Amino acid sequence: MEPAPVGEDSAVPDEQAIQTTVALEGDGACIARARHIAAGFLMRVQAEHGLPVSQRAVDLTQLVVSELVTNARKYAPGPVLLDLRVVGDVVEVVVWDCDPVLPVARVTDAGRVGQHGLEVVLAVVQGLEAQREPVGKRITARIALLDDPGSAITGRSSL
Structure with missing residues (x-):
């Protein structure tokens, strides 16, 4: 089943916000579709809005989308909503x-097979928040649109 667009291009007062929201249902193929949607969204941000987006930002956004949607599909029954928005100089990935149940980063264990997704996300984002909602939860990850050669390319927040 194809993702269903929920919203497209909305604005927030005093700051440009570009966004798209899709509902993802179905099997594991929705994870690949989510990555594709994320890359397409950032390409549109560049082409239609003239905002610079580094290839690194595209790659990291696809990685974060993949990890967060995989976790949602694995641990929660039902649909997953993916919201992508550009606010200022970051892309926010909201799942x-x-x-x-809020996710908890596990202690690093090189011998553990699997369950490293949240560790990976924390290592590459500039910020991560998890919030309970009236129904379910919302995870928001923030990724810089441009590379910053003067700073470390690592995550800056943890759960």
């Missing part, structure tokens, strides 16, 4: 699912 909603119906499970109210």
Whole structure:
């Protein structure tokens, strides 16, 4: 099943916000579709709005989308909402699912097989928030649109 567009290009007062929201349902193929949607969204941001977006930002956004949507599909029954928005110089990846249990980063363990997704996300984002909603939870990750050669390319926040 194809993702259903929920909203497109809305504005926030005093600051340009460009966004798209899709509902993802179905099997694991929705994870690949979500990555494709994220890359397409950032390409449109460049082409239609003239905002610079580094290839690194595209790659990291696809990685974060993949990890967050995978977790939502794995741990929560039902649909997943993916909201992508550009605010200022960051892209926000917001994933909603119906499970109210907030994710917890596990202690790093090189011997553990799997369950490293949140660790990966934390390592590459500039910020990460998890919030309970009236139904389920919302995870928001922030990724810089441009590379910053003067600073470390690592995450800056943890859960």
